[in-house]
Amino acid sequence: MLVWASAVQASLEPGAKAVRQNAESLGLNRDRFVRGEVVEVKPSRSGMLCLTGWSHPKLDAKTIARLATETEFGTFRKVRKGDRVGFKTAGLRPGVYNVSLIDGSEIKAAKEIVIAYPENYVFKLNDPLLHGIKNAWNGHPKAQEYDKHYSVVTVQSQIGWAELQPERDRFDFSKLDTLLAWSAYTQKPAIFKFNAPAPEWIFDYVAHVGGKSPLDDQGRGGGTSRREKAKAPQFWSPAYKQFYHEMIQALAAHVAASPHRKWFLGLRVQPNAFNEEAWHYRFNGQEMQIAGISPDRGTWIPPRNGDPIYPPLLEADNYKEAKQYFRDVIGFYQEAFHPLGIYCFLRPYLEVDQDLNLNLSGYYANAYTVCMGTDAAASRPKPISPRAQVYKKYTRELKKGAFHEDTYASFNGDGWNAKHGKKMNYNVSPRSPEKEIYWRQFLKLYEGVTMSAWGGTELFRLDIPAYQAALDVFMKYAGGEMDPAKTEHAWMVFAGYCDWSGKNIQLRNVGYWLTEDDSSKTETVVDASDDHRAFMLGSIREKETTLSVASEFRQSHMGKSAKVSIEWLAEPGDAWEVFADGKRVGGARGTHNGFQIDEFELRALPSRIAIRKQRGNAKFHRVEVGLDG
Numbered sequence: 001m002l003v004w005a006s007a008v009q010a011s012l013e014p015g016a017k018a019v020r021q022n023a024e025s026l027g028l029n030r031d032r033f034v035r036g037e038v039v040e041v042k043p044s045r046s047g048m049l050c051l052t053g054w055s056h057p058k059l060d061a062k063t064i065a066r067l068a069t070e071t072e073f074g075t076f077r078k079v080r081k082g083d084r085v086g087f088k089t090a091g092l093r094p095g096v097y098n099v100s101l102i103d104g105s106e107i108k109a110a111k112e113i114v115i116a117y118p119e120n121y122v123f124k125l126n127d128p129l130l131h132g133i134k135n136a137w138n139g140h141p142k143a144q145e146y147d148k149h150y151s152v153v154t155v156q157s158q159i160g161w162a163e164l165q166p167e168r169d170r171f172d173f174s175k176l177d178t179l180l181a182w183s184a185y186t187q188k189p190a191i192f193k194f195n196a197p198a199p200e201w202i203f204d205y206v207a208h209v210g211g212k213s214p215l216d217d218q219g220r221g222g223g224t225s226r227r228e229k230a231k232a233p234q235f236w237s238p239a240y241k242q243f244y245h246e247m248i249q250a251l252a253a254h255v256a257a258s259p260h261r262k263w264f265l266g267l268r269v270q271p272n273a274f275n276e277e278a279w280h281y282r283f284n285g286q287e288m289q290i291a292g293i294s295p296d297r298g299t300w301i302p303p304r305n306g307d308p309i310y311p312p313l314l315e316a317d318n319y320k321e322a323k324q325y326f327r328d329v330i331g332f333y334q335e336a337f338h339p340l341g342i343y344c345f346l347r348p349y350l351e352v353d354q355d356l357n358l359n360l361s362g363y364y365a366n367a368y369t370v371c372m373g374t375d376a377a378a379s380r381p382k383p384i385s386p387r388a389q390v391y392k393k394y395t396r397e398l399k400k401g402a403f404h405e406d407t408y409a410s411f412n413g414d415g416w417n418a419k420h421g422k423k424m425n426y427n428v429s430p431r432s433p434e435k436e437i438y439w440r441q442f443l444k445l446y447e448g449v450t451m452s453a454w455g456g457t458e459l460f461r462l463d464i465p466a467y468q469a470a471l472d473v474f475m476k477y478a479g480g481e482m483d484p485a486k487t488e489h490a491w492m493v494f495a496g497y498c499d500w501s502g503k504n505i506q507l508r509n510v511g512y513w514l515t516e517d518d519s520s521k522t523e524t525v526v527d528a529s530d531d532h533r534a535f536m537l538g539s540i541r542e543k544e545t546t547l548s549v550a551s552e553f554r555q556s557h558m559g560k561s562a563k564v565s566i567e568w569l570a571e572p573g574d575a576w577e578v579f580a581d582g583k584r585v586g587g588a589r590g591t592h593n594g595f596q597i598d599e600f601e602l603r604a605l606p607s608r609i610a611i612r613k614q615r616g617n618a619k620f621h622r623v624e625v626g627l628d629g
Contacts, residue, residue, distance in 0.1 A: 025109045028099060032114045035094050039087040039113065043079055047103040050076040051087045053150025055098035055112045061105050064098070073150035089115050093129055094187040096148035116187055123189050123265055125343065125370060125401025125450065128486055130154060131479035133471060134191065134403050134451040135459065138179075146459040147186045151471050154265060154451055155183060156191045156405075162199040165247055173254050180260035189265035191345065191403070194251065198233050205239040207300050207309040208232055236325040237310035239303070245332045252336035266343030268372060269333045319356055326350060330363055338368045345372035345403070348394045352386040364394045371395045371402035373447070378439035378535065380428040383446050383497045384506045396448025399482045403451035404444050427502030427526060430535045434466030438532040441474040442493055446510045450479045466532035481512045485556040490514040490549050491624040494538025496524030509538075513553040514625055517608075521545035525619050528569055533595055537569055537619035540576075544612040549625050554605045562602040563628040564609060567621045570596050574616030580606035590616065601628055 027042030043049060050064050053073030068076040073092055077085050079101075087099075094117045100110040123130060132153035138144050147155050157179045165171050176192070183190040198206075211231025233240055255264050302309050312321045333344045348371050350358040363369045371394050375387050382388055395402040430436045437458060444452055452474045461467040480487035492511030498504050508519035516522065522538040522545050538545075564578060570590030577587035578600055588598040605625065 026099060026101060026111055028111050028113070030113070031111065032116060033089060034116050034118055035092065036090045039089060039099065039115075041085045041087070041099060043083065043085075043101050043109070044081060045101065045103070045108060046080045047078075047101045047108060048076050049079045049085055050074065050098075050100050050102060052098050052100070053092065053095065055096050055148050056145040058145075059098060059100075059107075059110075061102050061107050064100055064102065064107070067150075071150060093132075093150060093153065095150060095152075096186050114185065114187060121262075122341075123262070126399070126479070126482055128479055130189070130401065131450045132452070132475045133459075134405075134453040135188075136405055136453045136455045138182075138190075140456065143456040143459070144182070146456070147182070147188055149459065151475055152188055152459075154191055154403075155186075155188045156193065156453065158193045158195070160197055161194060161247060162197050164194060164251070165199055167199075168201050171247075171250055171254070173251075176254070177258065177260070180258060180263050183263035184260045189263050191265055191343075192267040193270070194247075194267065195270045197231070202233060202240065202243055203231075203301075204304045205243070205307070206237055207234040207302050209300055234300070234310055236312075236314055236321055239307070239310075241325070241328055244329070248332045248336050252340065252342075255337075255342070256340055261340070264342060266345055266368075266370075267333070267337065269330055269344050269346040269369075322356065323358055326358055330369075334363070334366065334369060338366060342368065344369045346370070347372060347374070348390045349373075349375070349387050351390050360394070364398065364400075367400075370400050373402070373404045373449070376404045376440045376444055376449075378430050378436045378443060380495075380497050380502070380536070381500050382443055383510075384499075388443065388447055392447045396446075396481055400448075401450040401479070401482075402448060403453050404447070404449045405453040425500065425502065428498065428500055431527060432530070432532070434464065434532040435535045438466050438470040438473070439535050441470050442495070442510045445474065445477055445512075448481060450482075452478065469532060477512065484513060484550065484553040487512070487553075488557075488627040489624055490553045490626070491622065492516065492547060493536075493622050494522060494524070494620050495536040496526075496538075502526075513550040514547055514623065515550075517546045517548055522620075528619050529594075531569070531595055533567070533621045534569060534619075537621055539617055539619050540611065540613045542613075544610050546608055546610045547623060548608050549605060551607075554607060557605055557627060560605065561628040562605045563626055564600045564602065564606075565597055565622075565624045565626065566599075566611070567595060567597045567623075569619040569621065570594065571616060571618075574618040575614040576618050577612050577614060579610040579612065581608055582610075587614070590618070595621065 025044040027044060028039070033039055039051065041049060050068040051074065052064055052067035053071065054063075054067055068074040075087065079085055092115055094115050097113050097115055098110060099113055101108045130153050133151040134154045134156055135143060135146055135149075135152045136156045138147050138155040138157055146152060159175055163172065163175065179190060209232045235244075255261055258264070297309055300309050314322050330344075330346065337344055346360070346363060346369055348360055348364075350356055351360055364371070371391055373387075373391050376382075391402075394400070430439055441452060454471075458467060462471065477487075477489060477491060480489060490511075490513035492509050492514040495509055496505040497507040499506070505524065508524075509516055521542070522540055525537045525539050526535065528534045528537050564580065564585070566578070566588070571593055572590050574590035575587065578585050580600075580602055585602060586598075586600045590596075609623075609625065611620070611623075
C-alpha cells in the first residue's frame, strides 16, 4: 500500500490543496481520546483512512500521505464503506491529530481529534514524552499551526512586563490565560518568558538611560530612532528589585489559582525585564548599548519621584552589586514557583561570561531549576567552548532535562560576520543553513538538551530534507543519555571538534552509549559534499576501527535482538565489512556517489563492533546499534 502514498504525492503539485468535506462520513462521533484508548472509525465510503500527527486548515492530501507513511506518528488503512477500523493510541504522543479519508488524491472527509494526557498526569522533564521540539514564539498565529505538529512537545510564549502589569496596582493576565487554554487544547505544556519592556510607571521610581517618554503603544520609548525607543532601567536598584519581586509573586499566585495550572510547565529566569541577555554595559543585549547605558551617570535620568540615582556601579568591588542582583532575582523565582512544582529555566553562562564567576551549583541542585541556553551553533569550536561545557555540566552530567533556544541562528551566520568585517571560516563552520540546522542538533545532544527550540523559520521548512532530518535525529536520540533502559539506541556520529584555526582537535565524535575505542584509528574529513550530513565525516586511516557498546545499555536490554545501522558517504568501488564481537556479520559496497545506509541484524546486542576497510576510502557519518523491532 506504500504505492498509494507515492502515487498521491506524485499526483499533486507542490503546495496543491485538496478540499475537506463531509466530516460526518467518517462515522467518528468523538473528538477527544485519552492516550491508550482506541480511536474507532466507521467510514461511509471507501478509500484510504489516515491518522496523522498534525492538523491545520491548509493540510493537503500530499502532506497527509507523507505523514501517514514516513513518520511514527502516522498510519493508514485501506477501507471499504461500512468497515469498522480501530487506531491504537498507546504509542502516540498526546496532541492534536487528523483523521482523514482520501480517495485518489482528494480528501473526502476529515476531522480533528485530540489524544490527551490522563487527567492527573504530572509533567517531569525526564519524561520521554517531553523530549522533542519546543515551538518558540507560538503566540504568532502562523506559528501556532505548528503547535499541533507531532514533533512539538512543548511551546514557548512571551509576555512583556508592561503588558502584564500596565499600572502599578493592576495586573492583566488575559493573554496568559488564553495561551494556557491553548496549551490545554493542544496538549503541549508551555514555557513562558516575561521580560521586555518594563512598564512606564516604573520610571517614577527607577532611574533609566535613553528613550523618550512616554512609552508608545508597543511599550517602547517614544521617538523614531532606535536609540530614542531604547530605554534601559537601572535594574539593580532596590526599587526595581522590589517591583520585580512583587510582579513575580503576583504571577505565581495567578498561576496557582488557574484551572490550567498544569500546563504552565515553567518559565525563564530573566536577569532583568528589559532584555534577558543584557545585564552588563558591554554585554551582547544590543538595546542596552543603544540606549546609552554606561557607568557615566551624566547620561542617566533620575526617577520622576525625585529620588537620587542609586549610586553603586554594577561592576564595583569585583561585581559585588551584579552578583547580589542575580542571587536576589534567582531567589525570587525559586521561592515563588518551586513550591508549585513549576520549573525555573536558568542560563548557566553567568559562571563563565564577563568574568562574573558566579557559582550556580547550589541553584541547579534543586530539581526544579534547570538549564536553558541561547548559544547553539554547529561550528566545530562550539562544543569545547566554556559556554557549552558549563551547560553540559548542569544538564547532561546531572541527567536533567533542558532546552536550547537557537531559532533563526542558522540563517544569520554569514550576515553577522559580514556586518563585523569577518569572513566565514568553512574549515570550522558549515557552508549552508541546511548543514547548520542539522549539525547543531548534535551539539545540543552532546550538551544533554532534551527540548530543541525551533521557531517558524525552521518549522516552515520541514519540506526541505535537511530540516526534516534535523528534526528526526533530535527526536530519535533526545533524552537517551538519561536512562539506558528508556532508549533503544546506542549511537555515535563521527566528528572532530577543534579551535578556530581548524586544527588542534580536542574532542572526537558525539553520541550516547557507543564510543570509538581509539579515535586515532580514524581521521575527520570536513565538507566532503554538499549534503547536510557531510560537514564532518570519519575515514579509517589504515585497516579498521572498533566501537564499544556501553555495558549499562547492554545490561538494560539483555536477551534482545539488535541491528547495526551504518550511514556513510559512498563512491563506487568502496567496500568494507562489519564484525560483531569478532564474528563477521556482513559487508557493504558503494553503489553510487552519495549517502547510503547499510543494516546488519544480530541475535543479541554486541559488546564491540569493528568496521574493517576492504577497498577505497569510505567516509562514515553515523553508527547506531539499536534494538531490532
